[in-house]
Amino acid sequence: MDSGKSSKKVIRWTWVLVLTMTLAIAPTAFAQAPATIRLGAVIALTGAMASGGKDVRDGYEIAVKHINDAGGVFVKEYNKKIPIELIILDDESDSVKTTTRLDKLDSVDKVVCYLGGFSSDLNVVGMSTAEKNKVPWIGVTVATEAPFKKGYRYIFVPFSLASDQVITFFDFLDSIPKEQRPVKLGHMELQVDWGKECGDHIRDMAKKRGYTIVADQKYAPPTKDFSSIILDLKSAGADVVFSVPTPPQSIMIVKQMKELNYAPKVTLFIRGPDLSTYWAAMGKDANYIISDGNWHESMPYPGNERVVKDYRAKYPDVSSIGIPVGCSYAAMQILAKAIEMAGTLDREKLRNTIAKVEMMTVRGPIKFRENGSAFIKYGFRQWQDGKNVQIWPKEVAIAKPLLAPPWDKR
Amino acid sequence: MRQLLLFLALVICLALMPLVITKVYVLNLIILICLYTILSHSWNILGGYTGQISLGHSTFFGIGALIFRYLWTLGIPPYLALCGASISSLLLASVIGFPAFKLKGHYFAIGTLALSMIGSITVQNIFPGVSFPPPQFLSKYDLVPIYYMALTVAVITIGLVSFLNRSKLGLAFVCIRDEEDAAESIGINTFKYKVISMTLSALIAGLGGGLFSFYVASYYYYVPFELGWSFDPVLIASIGGAGTVAGPVLGSIVFVILKELFAISLGQMNVLIFGIVFIFTVLFLPKGLIGILEMIQGVKTLRMPLRRGHDPS
């Protein structure tokens, strides 16, 4: 009966083995759905870039609220809707902290995806951190083209590039009737990469598009006195001015233009005047200034009204809503759609899916290029009597562009 | 001797960390602490020991970062590039040192401040764009070599400063700090020693700059030249305890950890609360954080002896 006893033993041990293995792998077979989809963003809430940082944060937060009000994002892998948990950390406008805190979001909080912060200066750091951590990154307010030439795979930027801005600028000028059209271009080049890229595009395209650059001046972010530059523009007879000044400079240049009695027909300052507080700072002197129009509260795209309503419920006194709000809202829309399309929270699969997303957002249609930049519709806003209205492109404009009269006739 | 053993034990623990810790974030924080230790000790040599309050260290830091990045992108291995970086800071310091030391006291401080402002504006104009790492670096990224470089440089720095703490060179520095005229009169060539101090200080700052460049993969060229890098080491070394070996280390630990804690939990108020905590620390610990160490251990040997004209501890 020995063989019988030992075969019983074998069967018993095999059974124990099978049971143990089943118990061990069972939990993974019924993969538990995570309680939330964790997303992370490091944004400048203090320091030099804080003004735009809060707009970026507000856009994300409103988007998360809308998504979670509907129950969350449907993730096929778990067959249910999961709400989003967005962790936002301050980077104090410090590049070192951007990378450290993004690393925390990855290694400690294990976020599924990163969302960008504010300004090229800090976003460039965020983009390379995303690339090294192999976490997809979607962000706005990056205007410099340099990162897109580096073969990064994990970055997605549904926002305008310097080339978009310059091309649209010339399109806009072309639309002005010939008798009134300014053709003498005054260019003020800010010594940052974005400023130089714009400058290069302008110099390439001006002649072909029928415009002459009559003054081409350089200045740097710390510059506070523009008297020399303005006098040059004035004496060269430039009737349209293009630049990308910092927000303080966008105020000071205009004040000094008034003092030196220089009033070109078109003043296009892409950054600065789009801030909602520009009118409070400048008063009537802000009239006619044209600036960035990546997004506007009046845009007829689906979902936009709701964004504006919720924003104004939170900030009732704001005269015009800053562009990052709509743009960061759209970024979150794209991400949510990508998660839904991918059906999973796996970072690699998510990355591949974001690249294929083609959708309509609150700022219009978006489609990504291979290098992570996007095909978007770019436009301009103009200050008219206390309101920052969209004047270009014509499909979404709510007011006609106005040419500036001389200072004494205003 | 006991301190040396304790220190070695700590270093070994830190060196073994990457094998044990899975959360990369902890390594990150240690790298940051090392970075600030290096930078504040570099200031400490010139400011804490030699008494020349410099506000221009961001220039040495920045040049270190610039040259490191340049050599590294050329294909030179990181540790060699680091040497190159610190040598360039050293060269810059010897050029600046000669005219700079005609100035004394507050004039020297503001003169060096002006130099760092010149550096920062000039670099912004010449290099207005982004400094990218060598290609392939990001796809094969690994924090561990950066961690070990941080540890190595920090240990070298602390070693150098503790050597200074008990050497004749260090004694000369302290004499210049406490009573410069008396030092001259007993035959110490104060000018020569000030220049040595500045070059040592710049050497360390250059190493710090190289470490920064190795750690932060992409950044705008002007960032390591920003004035914050001049002010932070002064604050950290001072609040930790200037003129000591442990002071800047304690200061860096508190600075980094506290700021992280606040940033994670306090949102927009984090820097404000930090400022308030900072002021309270100064009011209640006027000798610096090192005062806590002294209270606990009753140890007074951490501080350089013979500080006439100052409160004898």
Next chain:
Amino acid sequence: MLRFIQILSYGLLNGALYSLVALGLSLVFGVMNYLMVAHGGLIMLAAYTTFWAFFYTHMDPFLFILVVTPLFFIIGWILFKVLFQSLMKFPEGEKIKNSLLISFGLLLIFSNLAILFWTADERAVTTIYSGKVLDVFGVRLPYIGLGGVAIAIIVISALHLFLTRTYFGKAIRAVSLDHEAATLMGINVSKVCLVAFSIGFALAGIPGVITSLHAFNPAISFELTNKALIVLILAGVGSIKGVLIGGFFLGAIEAAGVYLVGTPYREVFGLILFVLILMFRPQGLAGKRA
């Protein structure tokens, strides 16, 4: 030629503002050897206060100087009693070091309070006379800039008279020279320091008002402190007249810089000349040799 004079005029108008920015810092430093690096933060707060006064009451900024000055005097009084008084008993080296550290903490607190209350957006005050100029033979001089020059001259002269002609002013000067000797003379040194400190705060209000008429945000605290420090040393420690000269001088050099090396390097030109001047005249333009 006209262009050069126009640029130079702007430089001089800026220079007046520089003098005012450095004034309070210079006084406090002269008396107590405290480098009050939070001075830039005070100026920034004064600018915000002016902005909000203008926004709600439409009170003219220049008139508001009469409100801001006593207000900041009181704030200085309180802060000195609370924070700095306890430092007075420390030995010299620690006193200076700790006051510097506290000032820096205050600078952080001021800029972040500003962000919390008013957001970090760029602000400015634009009045009906913003942009209006006095045309002198083709050179356009903005009224606001001229106002700044007038105020700089008046305030600095007034301060100079106060320091030289009044008893308390002389007490302040005595304390600046030697604390111990002043005590022996019967001067209450701590009271003098308290008042001088508060005056320093009050003097931050004036450039704050003028700055509000240009453009400002919380981050200018640091820029203004740097500017104040440069002008302080350029002027020479202990000289109030020097501050006026130093400010205008710096403004003029920067204007020349624009003309000679272009706008991006304007500040660099000024700073290099500043360093060179220090090399050959280490006590500053009007300072007393140590």
